[in-house]
Amino acid sequence: MTERPYYLGIDLGATSVKAGVVSAEKDLKATFVVDIAGKDAKEVLEAIFTSIRRAVAKAGMTLDDIAAVGVASPGPLDLEAGVICDSPNIHGWRNVPLSKLLNEELGLPAILENDANAAALGEYHHQADPRIKVLAMYTLGTGIGGGIVIDGKALHGAQGNAAELGHIIVEPDGRQCACGQRGCAEAYASANSTAARAAQALQQGCESSLSQVLRAEGALTAKDVADHARQGDALAAKILDQSAYYLALLSVDVWHVVDPQRIVLGGGMAQAGDILLNPVRKHFQQLCWQLQGTGGIEIVLTKLGNQAEMIGAASAAALAFGR
Amino acid sequence: MTERPYYLGIDLGATSVKAGVVSAEKDLKATFVVDIAGKDAKEVLEAIFTSIRRAVAKAGMTLDDIAAVGVASPGPLDLEAGVICDSPNIHGWRNVPLSKLLNEELGLPAILENDANAAALGEYHHQADPRIKVLAMYTLGTGIGGGIVIDGKALHGAQGNAAELGHIIVEPDGRQCACGQRGCAEAYASANSTAARAAQALQQGCESSLSQVLRAEGALTAKDVADHARQGDALAAKILDQSAYYLALLSVDVWHVVDPQRIVLGGGMAQAGDILLNPVRKHFQQLCWQLQGTGGIEIVLTKLGNQAEMIGAASAAALAFGR
Numbered sequence: 001m002t003e004r005p006y007y008l009g010i011d012l013g014a015t016s017v018k019a020g021v022v023s024a025e026k027d028l029k030a031t032f033v034v035d036i037a038g039k040d041a042k043e044v045l046e047a048i049f050t051s052i053r054r055a056v057a058k059a060g061m062t063l064d065d066i067a068a069v070g071v072a073s074p075g076p077l078d079l080e081a082g083v084i085c086d087s088p089n090i091h092g093w094r095n096v097p098l099s100k101l102l103n104e105e106l107g108l109p110a111i112l113e114n115d116a117n118a119a120a121l122g123e124y125h126h127q128a129d130p131r132i133k134v135l136a137m138y139t140l141g142t143g144i145g146g147g148i149v150i151d152g153k154a155l156h157g158a159q160g161n162a163a164e165l166g167h168i169i170v171e172p173d174g175r176q177c178a179c180g181q182r183g184c185a186e187a188y189a190s191a192n193s194t195a196a197r198a199a200q201a202l203q204q205g206c207e208s209s210l211s212q213v214l215r216a217e218g219a220l221t222a223k224d225v226a227d228h229a230r231q232g233d234a235l236a237a238k239i240l241d242q243s244a245y246y247l248a249l250l251s252v253d254v255w256h257v258v259d260p261q262r263i264v265l266g267g268g269m270a271q272a273g274d275i276l277l278n279p280v281r282k283h284f285q286q287l288c289w290q291l292q293g294t295g296g297i298e299i300v301l302t303k304l305g306n307q308a309e310m311i312g313a314a315s316a317a318a319l320a321f322g323r
Numbered sequence: 324m325t326e327r328p329y330y331l332g333i334d335l336g337a338t339s340v341k342a343g344v345v346s347a348e349k350d351l352k353a354t355f356v357v358d359i360a361g362k363d364a365k366e367v368l369e370a371i372f373t374s375i376r377r378a379v380a381k382a383g384m385t386l387d388d389i390a391a392v393g394v395a396s397p398g399p400l401d402l403e404a405g406v407i408c409d410s411p412n413i414h415g416w417r418n419v420p421l422s423k424l425l426n427e428e429l430g431l432p433a434i435l436e437n438d439a440n441a442a443a444l445g446e447y448h449h450q451a452d453p454r455i456k457v458l459a460m461y462t463l464g465t466g467i468g469g470g471i472v473i474d475g476k477a478l479h480g481a482q483g484n485a486a487e488l489g490h491i492i493v494e495p496d497g498r499q500c501a502c503g504q505r506g507c508a509e510a511y512a513s514a515n516s517t518a519a520r521a522a523q524a525l526q527q528g529c530e531s532s533l534s535q536v537l538r539a540e541g542a543l544t545a546k547d548v549a550d551h552a553r554q555g556d557a558l559a560a561k562i563l564d565q566s567a568y569y570l571a572l573l574s575v576d577v578w579h580v581v582d583p584q585r586i587v588l589g590g591g592m593a594q595a596g597d598i599l600l601n602p603v604r605k606h607f608q609q610l611c612w613q614l615q616g617t618g619g620i621e622i623v624l625t626k627l628g629n630q631a632e633m634i635g636a637a638s639a640a641a642l643a644f645g646r
Contacts, residue, residue, distance in 0.1 A: 134481040148580070155473075157582020158457040159619050164579040167612065169572055171495060179612040181575070249492055252504070256487040257471070257580040259480020289490065289502040296482055 004067040006059075007322075008052055008108075009314030011115070011307075012073040014089040017044070019051035020307065021059040021066070022314035024322065026126045028307065030059035041092040048098075049105055069102050069110040070317030072118030072309035074145075079160050082112050113316040115139070115309050117154040117163060120147025121319075122304050122312025123264045134260040137302075138165060138247065139267035140222075143178070144186040148258055153319060155258070166190065168253050170246045185250040189243040191222035191269040198225050198239045208235035226272035240272070241279050248283030255288065255297060266302035277301055327390040329382075330645075331375055331431075332637030334438070334630075335396040337412040340367070342374035343630065344382040344389070345637035347645065349449045351630065353382035364415040371421075372428055392425050392433040393640030395441030395632040397468075402483050405435050436639040438462070438632050440477040440486060443470025444642075445627050445635025446587045457583040460625075461488060461570065462590035462632075463545075466501070467509040471581055476642060478581070489513065491576050493569045508573040512566040514545035514592040521548050521562045531558035549595035563595070564602050571606030578611065578620060589625035600624055 006029065011018040015037040021029040032055035034047040048071075056063060076085040082099025102110035113121070120137035139145035146165025148155040155162045166186035167179055174183030175193070187193050199220050202211050210233065213224050228236035251263050265277060281299050304311055329352065334341040338360040344352040355378035357370040371394075379386060399408040405422025425433035436444070443460035462468035469488025471478040478485045489509035490502055497506030498516070510516050522543050525534050533556065536547050551559035574586050588600060604622050627634055 132481070134485075146579075150478075155581065158455070158584040159582055161578075162457075162580065162582035164582075167579045168576045169493075169610070172493065172572060179614060181610065181612050249495060253491045253576055254580065255484075256469075256490045257485065257577065258478065259482055259485035261481040287492070287504065289504050291502060 004065060006061065006065050006067065007314040007317045008055065008066050008069040009118075009310040009312065009317070010048060010051065010069065010071040011118075011310035011313060012048070012071055013309075017047050017051045018307070018310045019048075019055035020310040020314060021055050021061065022311055024318065026128070026311065026315065028311060030055050031307070031310070032058055036090070039090075041090060041096070044090050044093070045101065048102075052106065063106055063108065066108055068317040068321035069106065069108050070118070070313035070315070070320070071098060071102070071110065071112050072115040072313040072316075073098070073112055074115050077112050077114060077160065079112055079114070079156060082110065084112065109317075109321045111317055111320045113154065113313055114145075114147070114160075114163075116145025117147040117149075117156075118312035118316055119145070119266055119302075119304075119308035120149045120163075120264070120312065121154055121315040122308040122310070123266070123302060124149040124152065125315040126304055126311050129262075132261050134258055135262045135264065136163075136165065136254050136258065136260040137264040137266055138250070139308075140189065140191050140265060140269035141267040142190065142192050144190045145267070148254075148260070150258065154316070165250065165254060168250055170249045170253075185246055188246040189250070191267065194222045194225055194239060194243045194269065195220040197242065198236065201235055201239065206235050209233045210236055222269045222272070226269075226275055230275050240276065244276060244279035245283045247280045248287055251280070251284050251299060252288045261296055261298065263297065263299045264302055265299065266305075266308055268306075270302050273301065327388060329384065329388050329390065330637040330640045331378070331389050331392040332441075332633040332635065332640070333371060333374065333392065333394040334441075334633040334636060335371070335394055336632075340370050340374045341630070341633045342371075342378040343633040343637060344378050344384065345634055347641060349451070349634065349638065351634060353378050354630070354633070355381055359413070362413075364413060364419075367413050367416070368424065371425070375429065386429055386431065389431055391640040391644035392429065392431050393441070393636035393638070393643070394421060394425070394433065394435050395438040395636040395639075396421075396435060397438050400435050400437060400483065402435055402437070402479060405433065407435065432640075432644050434640055434643045436477065436636055437468075437470070437483075437486075439468025440470040440472075440479075441635035441639055442468070442589055442625075442627075442631035443472045443486075443587070443635065444477055444638040445631040445633070446589070446625060447472040447475065448638040449627055449634055452585075455584050457581055458585045458587065459486075459488065459577050459581065459583040460587040460589055461573070463512065463514050463588060463592035464590040465513065465515050467513045468590070471577075471583070473581065477639070488573065488577060491573055493572045493576075508569055511569040512573070514590065517545045517548055517562060517566045517592065518543040520565065521559065524558055524562065529558050532556045533559055545592045545595070549592075549598055553598050563599060567599060567602035568606045570603045571610055574603070574607050574622060575611045584619055584621065586620065586622045587625055588622070589628075589631055591629075593625050596624065
């Protein structure tokens with residue numbers, strides 16, 4: 001019998017499926033990406049199988065070298081049953097028993113993980129720092145995904161709803177969130193909300209170099225806001241600083257619940273880099289008590305970038321099926 | 324060799340030491356309370372030993388029947404070393420190696436636990452409900468202590484600072500908290516803060532039947548506020564409803580981090596009963612998203628009252644030293 005020392009991580013995104021072969025030591029050996037924009041449910045399933053087979057071939061391996069498959073997916077998921085209850089991105093994906101389908105197709109055990117939890121697992125386990133016992137992560141994109149890892153495992157809570165960190169209320173009776181609550185962190189500091197707040201400020205007559213972008217493109221992105229802040233635009237700088245403030249406030253709350261040593265900013269908006277990171281750190285120091293222990297917490301940018309979910313999905317498989 | 328099926332729980336409070344003998348099935352067999360108001364460090368240590376010996380005798384047992392001792396204490400604590408780093412109540416208690424001292428005096432293994440974590444352990448394990456996997460608790464007193472139990476164990480975090488739920492920020496840039504932050508839940512909804520907000524409203528000229536109490540007693544308590552709210556006083560009702568609102572908002576945040584099935588209101592202010600509980604439940608339903616899973620969470624009053632810390636301390640000992 002072979003050793004099967006490799007794991008497959010799948011990132012089931014909105015427009016692509018990424019498959020990666022990861023060693024037990026969490027080194028990425030090969031990846032393969034399949035575009036799924038506009039594809040139907042059956043085609044997406046085929047794309048997942050294809051991405052896996054091609055990634056394995058690219059790594060110079062066969063499925064016999066793979067111990068298990070992990071899939072990072074947006075929710076809602078039934079983690080225990082390995083079922084995608086509903087997909088925000090793939091039309092017609094309801095109650096898809098993906099773990100079972102993967103097992104039948106590939107003959108390998110498979111497990112699902114929430115995408116932001118997977119990203120947090122990736123950041124925790126890849127080049128793991130033995131000092132870090134608890135890690136929290138925000139993926140800053142359309143919304144804010146949250147992941148918490150404690151002693152190497154994702155925190156799922158009683159009903160699989162833990163670490164929904166984007167829905168911590170940072171401004172009582174504040175901006176309406178898509179989830180139905182008001183004042184969620186996601187309603188201020190996600191990439192989409194950051195861009196939306198900038199666009200609203202322009203509509204209210206604020207002056208900014210962003211108004212040219214809005215006229216030319218018809219919409220703003222968080223990247224526009226960060227770029228113009230970097231170029232010295234005052235409104236863009238203010239909007240980005242408000243996002244940083246709310247991420248810092250969120251971090252105070254997360255710190256007081258699970259006491260992480262590291263908080264990771266990930267997702268597309270993390271590409272803003274230090275112009276986002278530094279004010280988050282500054283506001284955190286100002287907002288959080290300075291009693292014992294605060295010195296130990298670090299807020300950092302993702303080291304895995306957009307591969308965090310895929311690599312973390314492989315970690316989830318290793319945790320579930322490894323020896 | 325005897326079976327030693329009993330555990331000793333100690334609640335090291337501000338003015339008394341409570342010792343309880345608890346069976347492995349979490350039944351309370353006997354208690355003994357020693358007053359420590361105004362006592363010095365050496366006398367408090369003697370009081371702890373006395374309370375243990377008297378509780379054991381009251382249960383008709385000897386120390387040979389006891390497997391281990393757990394102590395619930397306010398922090399800061401070094402849980403791993405079993406050291407009380409500093410005591411908010413006992414003059415001169417700094418870096419007291421209480422686990423070691425108990426072990427030397429009694430010949431029994433001993434463990435420390437944060438008092439609110441111990442209370443949460445007590446609520447979780449006493450007449451345990453097998454449906455409940457994750458429980459959170461607030462002890463509403465001078466401040467708000469927090470405890471979280473996941474799969475039977477207290478959540479300590481990376482550096483022992485987890486579950487400081489009273490310091491979740493519920494009102495950005497809000498009331499000053501003793502911890503140095505602004506807008507903490509504790510600054511609004513603890514027993515002391517509830518009374519303080521009522522007194523401030525009176526000073527600002529609000530009319531209320533509470534003004535007679537303030538004149539007569541020179542101060543208000545949360546019990547006064549609850550009593551007058553129950554008697555129909557509008558200001559008292561408003562102040563109590565605000566406390567309930569902030570406890571509900573806190574609960575939304577706690578729910579989105581650890582996904583508990585049960586949140587327990589404990590501490591002195593929980594004696595207000597339904598007049599506090601019902602508005603907390605009402606505000607929670609209004610503040611929290613109504614997506615999948617919310618139906619599963621219940622907010623309840625403590626069932627152990629002021630014995631929660633003591634019984635939970637015995638649970639902590641059973642978890643650490645039981646088989």
